[in-house]
Every structure is written in structure tokens, then in C-alpha cells.
Amino acid sequence: MNIVSKSKKRVVLPSRPNPPTVDQILEDISQAKPNDPVFSVLEKTGQDSPRPSPGSDADQRFQQCREFLELNERLQAARERLLQQRDELRASGERLQEDVTEVKGQAL
Template identity: 75%
Template sequence: MNIGSRSKKRVVLPSRPEPPTVDQILEDIHTAAAQDPVFSILEETGQDSPRPSDSDVDVRFLQCRHFLELNERLQAARGRLPRQREELLAAGERLRSDVAEVKGQTL
């Protein structure tokens, strides 16, 4: 019998389970006991607890919203600055011209 002709049985593995949903993960976090090893490890490493309070979430949401608004304002200002620069340069030229004219009239 030829070794190459031997057929090996293929092991059929069960299909992978679906990953948990966000709601399932949050439920797991909120129902975990305070003595859960994950929380004690986080305390030992000095990391924040994965259980943010509602006020923490609200504060972070408001900060994100504020930063997004600031970013929009900065982008708008960035678009206006070249036009305003040109206007200032033109006003400076008119001012120099007017000053030269006044100096010419007083001589």
C-alpha cells in the first residue's frame, strides 16, 4: 500500500459561535461581581474601571460634541483666512496710497 494514497480523515470542527452583541457585553459588565478578576486586575494596573458612571459618559459626550463644534469652526475659519488676508493686503495698499497722497499735498 502506498503511503501517499492513504486518505486521512478530516476532522469537521463545529462552526464558531456568533460574537456577543454590544448589549450582551454591557449586560455582562454591569452584572459582574465587584470581585470579578477583571476588575481586580484593572485596579492593580491602575487602569480605570470599565464601569463609567452616567455622569462620566455625559461629560465625555459633551466634550466630544464641543470638540466637533470647535473643529467645524476652525475649518470654516481656515476657509475664510485667505480671502481676509487679500482684503487686508488691499486695504494696506490703499492706506499707503492715501498716506502718500496726503504727504504730497502738504509739501
């Protein structure tokens, strides 16, 4: 008969860090330079996949993604400005309406 001891203590592992948010990932990508080490990781690991040459399809897609992200940021900033201007116009309209009501009340 084989008796196995179950008295081993469980090792408590540290908790995993939270994964990065989408905003953090986008910020990291937008700040990446062409000579960033991540683009040469395949060369350093000795894998057969060569790094895409400049002007390749992958490079063009990368540039398109960067342009898209920059355009998306500009659109979000424009949206915020438009929302603020809309709120200002609504407040101005309400003040104007109050002034019109006040003038009408004085005229009577």
C-alpha cells in the first residue's frame, strides 16, 4: 500500500499585474519609433522570419495604423471641442431667452 502525504504547504503566488488598458497600448504604439527593439525581436531570437523591408506591405500597414490612430485622436479632440461649444451655445440660448422674457415683461 502506497501512502502519500498531503501535508505539503501550498505556495502562495503573487497576484498578476493588471493588463494594460487600451489607452495605454495606443499611447505606447503612437510613441514607438521605427528603431524600437520590438521590431527586431525576430532577428534577435534567430527565427527564420525576416524583418519587413522598408516599403513592404507590413510597413505600409503599420504607417496606415499610425495615421489612423493620429486621426482618431484628432477626431476625439474635435468632438470634445464641439461638445463644449454646444454646451456654451445652449447656455447662451437660455440666457437670451431669459433676457427676451425680461424685456417682454418690462414692455407691458
